[in-house]
Each structure stands twice: as structure tokens, then as C-alpha cells.
Amino acid sequence: MNKDGFKLPYLGRSKFIELMKMGLEFERGRNIFYIRDLNRAEEIKDSLSEILNQEIAFPQTCLICGKEFLCLECKYYETCSSRDLPFHCVCKKCSTQSDLYKRYVKKTKDEQIRTDLKL
Amino acid sequence: MWVEKYRPETVAEVIGNEEAKATFVNWLKKGRKKRAVLLYGPAGVGKTALVHAAAHDLNYKVIEMNASDTRTGKAIMEIAGPAASLTSLDEFSLDIKGSILLFDEVDGIFGREDRGGVGAIVKIIKESQTPIVLTANNISILKLRPITNASDLIKFRWVRIPLIVALLQKICQTEKMSSEREALETIAQGSQGDVRSAINDLQTLFQGKSVLRKEDVQHISARNRPLDVHQTLKEVFSAVSPKEAWSILNNSIIDYDTLLLAIHDNLPLRYRNPENLATAYNILSRADVFRGRIGTEVWRLLPYVYDLLAQSATIAPKTFQPFKLMFPPTKFSLLKWTGRDRAILESICAKIAVKCHISKRLANLEFIPFLRMIFKKESDRATKIATWLELDEKSLEYIRRMA
Numbered sequence: 001m002n003k004d005g006f007k008l009p010y011l012g013r014s015k016f017i018e019l020m021k022m023g024l025e026f027e028r029g030r031n032i033f034y035i036r037d038l039n040r041a042e043e044i045k046d047s048l049s050e051i052l053n054q055e056i057a058f059p060q061t062c063l064i065c066g067k068e069f070l071c072l073e074c075k076y077y078e079t080c081s082s083r084d085l086p087f088h089c090v091c092k093k094c095s096t097q098s099d100l101y102k103r104y105v106k107k108t109k110d111e112q113i114r115t116d117l118k119l
Numbered sequence: 120m121w122v123e124k125y126r127p128e129t130v131a132e133v134i135g136n137e138e139a140k141a142t143f144v145n146w147l148k149k150g151r152k153k154r155a156v157l158l159y160g161p162a163g164v165g166k167t168a169l170v171h172a173a174a175h176d177l178n179y180k181v182i183e184m185n186a187s188d189t190r191t192g193k194a195i196m197e198i199a200g201p202a203a204s205l206t207s208l209d210e211f212s213l214d215i216k217g218s219i220l221l222f223d224e225v226d227g228i229f230g231r232e233d234r235g236g237v238g239a240i241v242k243i244i245k246e247s248q249t250p251i252v253l254t255a256n257n258i259s260i261l262k263l264r265p266i267t268n269a270s271d272l273i274k275f276r277w278v279r280i281p282l283i284v285a286l287l288q289k290i291c292q293t294e295k296m297s298s299e300r301e302a303l304e305t306i307a308q309g310s311q312g313d314v315r316s317a318i319n320d321l322q323t324l325f326q327g328k329s330v331l332r333k334e335d336v337q338h339i340s341a342r343n344r345p346l347d348v349h350q351t352l353k354e355v356f357s358a359v360s361p362k363e364a365w366s367i368l369n370n371s372i373i374d375y376d377t378l379l380l381a382i383h384d385n386l387p388l389r390y391r392n393p394e395n396l397a398t399a400y401n402i403l404s405r406a407d408v409f410r411g412r413i414g415t416e417v418w419r420l421l422p423y424v425y426d427l428l429a430q431s432a433t434i435a436p437k438t439f440q441p442f443k444l445m446f447p448p449t450k451f452s453l454l455k456w457t458g459r460d461r462a463i464l465e466s467i468c469a470k471i472a473v474k475c476h477i478s479k480r481l482a483n484l485e486f487i488p489f490l491r492m493i494f495k496k497e498s499d500r501a502t503k504i505a506t507w508l509e510l511d512e513k514s515l516e517y518i519r520r521m522a
Contacts (some may be wrong), residue, residue: 038138039274042349049441063137063282069502081277081312088137090281100285101134108131112144 192235
């Protein structure tokens with residue numbers, strides 16, 4: 001499921017209101033839902049799984065190369081305490097780099113500048 | 120201590136929780152909906168470190184009250200009160216933007232030694248001119264409700280393993296020590312996302328060594344991390360065996376009474392098959408019987424309660440499908456809704472108890488039902504009784520409503 005926006009089948013009024021209260025947002029123009037309140041992302045994910053009657057997964061964005069990937073591909077999948085949420089991690093390829101920490105700090109600084117959070 | 124030595128200095132050096140980091144920095148810079156922000160999440164993921172790092176980056180001075188300080192209402196008002204309302208001289212003399220008032224581990228404020236602490240913090244939040252940051256591991260504690268209502272909330276989660284490995288690698292390089300990658304991976308996986316414990320493990324394992332090999336970390340086992348409400352219920356219902364469910368319940372921060380109620384409420388959502396549901400409720404009822412037998416003394420029976428709770432949640436592991444968990448238990452909501460009525464009933468029972476020389480319990484059991492009947496059918500006699508018992512208008516309205 002795309003974390004930036006996803007479509008859902010018709011839910012009915014009560015389910016729709018419930019999801020909105022939980023922290024989901026609906027963009028009328030594009031007809032898509034997205035997660036507004038990240039604090040409740042786990043609950044939202046569970047509710048969506050229940051509505052769609054299947055396990056759902058959000059892709060991760062690599063903090064280093066920006067590639068999207070699924071937690072299932074990760075070698076730490078079994079031991080990870082926060083799989084799927086939140087939405088950023090390091091992909092398999094980038095995680096083997098020896099200077100990963102340096103790259104991570106640089107990328108984070110660049111991202112802060114990019115999003116007008118220059119410190 | 121390496122934990123102190125490698126404490127991040129800038130926000131970019133704090134690993135993990137990207138969304139939380141950005142939200143907090145934004146809150147500090149401009150987007151303050153409320154005067155306080157509560158950073159909550161597991162221990163060792165960088166909540167306090169982020170506050171100090173952001174303060175460093177944005178030129179704020181941190182005034183901190185942590186768990187080692189006495190945090191009674193009076194002590195908080197004495198220390199934090201002036202800091203929250205007055206402008207520091209530093210702001211004129213140094214290149215400092217202002218102060219951040221940091222209350223660390225607010226979920227640890229409880230008991231006689233911290234009396235009035237929560238109330239004082241709420242008062243400071245309402246009156247403060249300076250940004251207030253609070254941190255907590257668990258915000259589901261009812262006592263913290265006034266603080267959570269008055270604050271913006273930012274959730275922190277366990278840090279991802281590749282990032283912890285990267286940090287451990289960097290520490291090894293700085294300390295000029297060599298290590299096998301597998302060894303660092305084992306430490307990071309054992310920490311289960313807790314950066315602080317990973318650094319501590321690394322330092323301990325390096326004692327008397329200059330090279331860390333895979334064999335050196337073999338004895339490191341995964342930490343028993345405390346599970347919050349959501350994690351406990353989610354994991355216990357998706358457990359594949361009673362044994363797994365039992366260990367999850369044992370690591371939970373929820374007490375056994377709340378666990379029993381929470382499992383009770385969620386069973387119909389977990390089991391769609393009526394037979395499974397009946398079996399689960401039957402086992403749960405036995406857990407309730409054992410809990411009753413424990414009372415306040417026979418604690419040796421507690422393992423049986425946990426065994427039965429674990430069994431009731433794992434009747435049919437293969438049928439598990441994700442569902443929306445129900446919490447807090449409906450009993451808590453019911454008690455909240457009926458709180459006013461119960462207080463009135465108790466005051467009526469207290470008046471009957473004084474007049475008739477009986478206990479309040481007996482008054483409730485044996486007098487109240489008759490009072491209701493009399494108020495329904497004999498208004499003259501009801502008036503006389505009301506005058507004799509000196510019942511106020513609220514009590515009369517309650518009895519009439521119940522009649």
C-alpha cells in the first residue's frame with residue numbers, strides 16, 4: 001500500500017468517520033486516503049487490514065538512496081521490533097556500506113535543508 | 120561511559136524516527152499548536168537526546184527536571200515556575216534564543232514523594248511563555264491524561280537495526296577498535312531497537328579486547344523489552360502457541376486485571392467461530408476464578424491466571440486475521456460514564472447507614488430497592504422518608520430516575 005496515498009473500496013459512512021477520527025485523511029480531488037496522524041499509524045494499519053480482510057504493508061523509503069522496498073526483503077525482518085512502521089529505513093544494498101553513519105548524517109542534514117528545516 | 124561520549128550533538132546525528140524528529144524540530148521552530156509537546160515511546164530511542172540536540176542546533180538552553188529530582192508540586196513550581204514565566208538573562212548576554220523546559224520521564228511522577236507533580240506541570244504548561252518538552256515511555260497511565268490533553272504528542276518507535284549497526288561501526292572506528300560485522304549485527308539485533316543498550320553492550324564486550332569477533336557476542340540474548348498496550352494485545356492474539364502468548368503477557372506493562380478485561384473485550388473480535396469463542400470464554404472464566412482466589416494474598420496462583428489468559432488468546436492460532444483492537448476495556452468506560460451516579464448512590468447509602476445503624480453495603484443491598492419502589496408508588500411516604508434522611512435534590516432526582 002502506498003504510504004503517500006491509497007485508494008479504498010466504498011466503506012460506508014460509519015467506517016469512513018471512524019478512520020477519519022483515527023487519523024486518516026481523504027483528499028477529495030484525487031480521491032485518495034493518506035495517513036495524517038503518524039502517532040496512530042499502527043492502529044490505522046490494523047483497521048485497514050480488517051477492512052480489506054488481508055495483511056497490508058507499507059513500503060519503506062531508503063534513507064540513503066531513496067529507493068522504496070518492503071520490510072519482507074530485509075534480513076532483519078524476524079528480529080525487527082518496528083517492522084513496516086515508520087516509513088524510513090536503510091535498504092539491503094546501502095546497509096552494507098562501511099561509512100553508512102556518515103552518509104546517514106549527511107543525508108539527514110540535506111533533507112532538513114530541502115524541507116526548509118535548515119538548522 | 121560511551122553512551123555519554125557518543126551522545127548526538129546535532130539533530131542529524133540522532134538516528135531513526137525521521138518523522139518524529141522533523142515534527143519536533145518544526146514544533147520548536149514554528150508550528151506550536153500547544154505550549155507543550157510530549158515525546159513518548161520506548162526507552163533508549165533518542166527522545167531526550169533529540170531535545171538536547173535540537174536545543175544545540177537552534178540555540179536554546181535546556182532547563183531539565185528528570186526522574187532523579189524530587190518532583191512534588193511545590194518543588195516543580197519553585198524550580199520550573201520562574202523558568203517558565205521569566206526571561207533568562209542569558210538571552211541578552213549570549214546568543215541564546217530562549218529556554219526549553221524539559222520534564223524527563225513524566226510517567227515516573229507518582230506516589231507520595233511526587234505529590235501534586237502532575238497538577239503543577241499542567242499549571243506550568245497553561246501559564247508558560249517558554250516551550251515545554253516532556254518525555255515518557257508510557258502515556259496510557261490515566262494519571263497522565265491532564266498532561267496528554269494539554270500537549271502535542273509525538274510518538275517514537277524502536278530504532279531500525281541497520282542504523283544501530285551503522286552507529287556501532289562508527290563508534291568502533293572512532294575508538295580505533297576492529298570488529299566483525301556479524302558481531303555488531305548480533306548486538307544490534309539483541310538490543311531490539313534500543314540504541315542505549317546496544318552502545319552499553321558494545322562497551323562491555325570491548326572490555327579488555329581490541330578486536331570483537333562473532334564468537335564474543337554469542338552469549339548476548341535478545342532483551343525482554345516491555346510491551347505497551349497495543350503491542351501486547353496485537354502480539355498475544357497473533358501468537359502461535361500459548362507459550363509464546365505467555366511470554367508476551369509476561370513482558371507487558373499492563374497489569375493482570377486490565378489484561379483480563381482487555382482480552383475479555385477483544386475475544387469476540389478475534390474469534391468469529393462461535394465454538395472457538397465459547398471455548399476461549401470458558402478458559403477466560405477460569406482465569407477470572409483464579410484471580411478471585413488470589414485476592415490480595417495468594418500470589419502463588421498468579422502464574423495460573425497468566426497460563427489461562429495465554430490459552431484463551433491462542434485457541435485457534437491459524438484462524439488469526441488482523442482486527443481493530445478494543446482498548447481501554449469497556450468496564451473502564453462504563454465506570455467513567457456512571458461515576459456521577461455512583462457518587463450520588465454512595466451518598467444516599469451513607470445517609471441511610473447513619474440513620475439506621477447499618478453498613479453502606481447493606482443499605483445499598485436491602486434499602487435502596489425498597490426506596491425505589493416507595494418513590495414510584497407512594498409519593499407521600501417518599502416525601503417523609505426524604506425529609507427524614509435529609510436527601511438533597513440531586514439524590515431525589517436520582518432515586519426517581521431509578522424508580
